[in-house]
Amino acid sequence: MKLHELHDNPGATKKRMRVGRGPGSGKGKMGGRGIKGQKSRSGVAINGYEGGQMPLYQRLPKRGFNKPNRKAYAIVNLGLIQKFVDAGKLDAKSAITEDALVESGLVRRKRDGVRILAKGDVSAKLTLEVTGASKSAIEAVEKAGGSLKVTNAAAAE
Numbered sequence: 001m002k003l004h005e006l007h008d009n010p011g012a013t014k015k016r017m018r019v020g021r022g023p024g025s026g027k028g029k030m031g032g033r034g035i036k037g038q039k040s041r042s043g044v045a046i047n048g049y050e051g052g053q054m055p056l057y058q059r060l061p062k063r064g065f066n067k068p069n070r071k072a073y074a075i076v077n078l079g080l081i082q083k084f085v086d087a088g089k090l091d092a093k094s095a096i097t098e099d100a101l102v103e104s105g106l107v108r109r110k111r112d113g114v115r116i117l118a119k120g121d122v123s124a125k126l127t128l129e130v131t132g133a134s135k136s137a138i139e140a141v142e143k144a145g146g147s148l149k150v151t152n153a154a155a156a157e
Helices: 080-087 098-104 135-143
Strands: 074-077 116-118 126-130 149-150
Touching: 074 080, 080 116, 080 135, 098 126, 116 126, 116 135, 135 149
Parallel strands: 074 116, 126 149
Antiparallel strands: none
């Protein structure tokens, strides 16, 4: 096979329709835009406009509330911590702090703190010090013979 013999599968590529290039092209004169009107002109963006009628997004009621001072936690699952311990990226013998989790690459950034959830199994005896943890995560770590210290009481619900 030579370079000039390479070709795509039949039907894989389709030529682009060139609009407004004369009557012989089949898409000449108005280029498939019809006659006059706003949509026949260029630079028109009327998404969501309903011709003066109140748009749907304004007719529907507003719902919900976003707390302006809410905390955003970096969430870590126990199974991932165990995986990193097995891979040697985390030292199970020393205390695992939030900084150690960031250093190992398990957490990108701490944000308002790290919160541990109980997804996955943990077999190593871990000593964890984090901002928050779920009750089931604390139980799972203690069941494996380790300890999980929560520094912020508000995050441990």
